[in-house]
Amino acid sequence: MLSRTADHLFWMARYTERAENTARMLDANYQLALVPQSDEYAALGWRAMLSISELAGIYAAGHARMTSRDVIAFMSSDRDNLSSIISCLGAARENARAVRGSITTELWETLNTTWLEAQRMLADGVLERDPCEFFEWVKFRSHLSRGAQLGTMVKDEAFYFMRLGTFLERADNTARILDVKYEMLEQRSPLAQPLAQSLDYYHWAAVLRSVSGFEVYRKVYRDVIVPERVASLLILFADWPRSLAASLDEIAQIIVRVRTARSAPAEAMALQLHADVRAALIGDILRGGLHAWLTEFLLRVNELGSCISRDFLVPLAPEPAAAQSQSQSASQSQSQTQSQSQTQPHAA
Numbered sequence: 001m002l003s004r005t006a007d008h009l010f011w012m013a014r015y016t017e018r019a020e021n022t023a024r025m026l027d028a029n030y031q032l033a034l035v036p037q038s039d040e041y042a043a044l045g046w047r048a049m050l051s052i053s054e055l056a057g058i059y060a061a062g063h064a065r066m067t068s069r070d071v072i073a074f075m076s077s078d079r080d081n082l083s084s085i086i087s088c089l090g091a092a093r094e095n096a097r098a099v100r101g102s103i104t105t106e107l108w109e110t111l112n113t114t115w116l117e118a119q120r121m122l123a124d125g126v127l128e129r130d131p132c133e134f135f136e137w138v139k140f141r142s143h144l145s146r147g148a149q150l151g152t153m154v155k156d157e158a159f160y161f162m163r164l165g166t167f168l169e170r171a172d173n174t175a176r177i178l179d180v181k182y183e184m185l186e187q188r189s190p191l192a193q194p195l196a197q198s199l200d201y202y203h204w205a206a207v208l209r210s211v212s213g214f215e216v217y218r219k220v221y222r223d224v225i226v227p228e229r230v231a232s233l234l235i236l237f238a239d240w241p242r243s244l245a246a247s248l249d250e251i252a253q254i255i256v257r258v259r260t261a262r263s264a265p266a267e268a269m270a271l272q273l274h275a276d277v278r279a280a281l282i283g284d285i286l287r288g289g290l291h292a293w294l295t296e297f298l299l300r301v302n303e304l305g306s307c308i309s310r311d312f313l314v315p316l317a318p319e320p321a322a323a324q325s326q327s328q329s330a331s332q333s334q335s336q337t338q339s340q341s342q343t344q345p346h347a348a
Helices: 003-033 039-052 056-062 068-076 085-098 105-123 131-152 157-187 190-198 200-210 214-221 227-236 244-257 264-279 282-288 290-311 328-342
Strands: none
Touching (some): 003 085, 003 200, 039 056, 085 105, 157 200, 157 290
């Protein structure tokens, strides 16, 4: 397979998964905002979400206040935000259009219809009327896209590069969703502590629901919701498809299937990350600090994504040394620019 074709398929899947996970994160924060709490603590949730997504600076440049309405619009419908849901759905559609002959009609029609319907729903004011309706619809359309892949695609290299993009993006976003809560715990003031602790059950329940893990938690633990078990489920429970361990299981298997003569560095990096997560114990992670562990994990996932691009795909354009970071927003900006340029016949 041509590296450019594989690149489009990989990013098509990543953008679809990114749109879904952004919807999940927004939905969780919106539900939490409905729980009685101080305005300061409610704003802390939105601030933590933007911080974990590496978008706080971009948001602050265009917004004077931190309000749920403004953050939801920024993360959902702002076309100037390359990480917004509408931007991700548009990028997924453009990458699919560029390799129309490599995907099935069912998959193309799913992605194209999603893009068209998303624009219509936003124009009709769905975010002002009922944001949760839009978030649920985005999640459903992402499920439909994966169903079209699994139900209609031949399991060849095209299929595996799409799956590789899906699970790499899922690992990144599941870690960020979990880290949002711990970012809030670290930032809340001592005066807010008693109230925040009384709301913890609702917050952790919302986190679980945001990753479709609430019923799974009840089935696995059959007990009250506690942070240690939530973290263990999202990180280490390999039998649940949205955990970090499960995502890395898939990445490790796929990267071996699509190996090439020059892919040894990416393969070694993926297998090492997979082995480290599978060998981890939740007690050790928490003693060393969950936020620190998740930060290192995100750095390694970002590095793996760059290595996969270098060894298999069209490499991302290098950043200036002063601007280099391992943030999600940087990789999103690079990949958005890359996906747009690659749809042109003269792209390198």
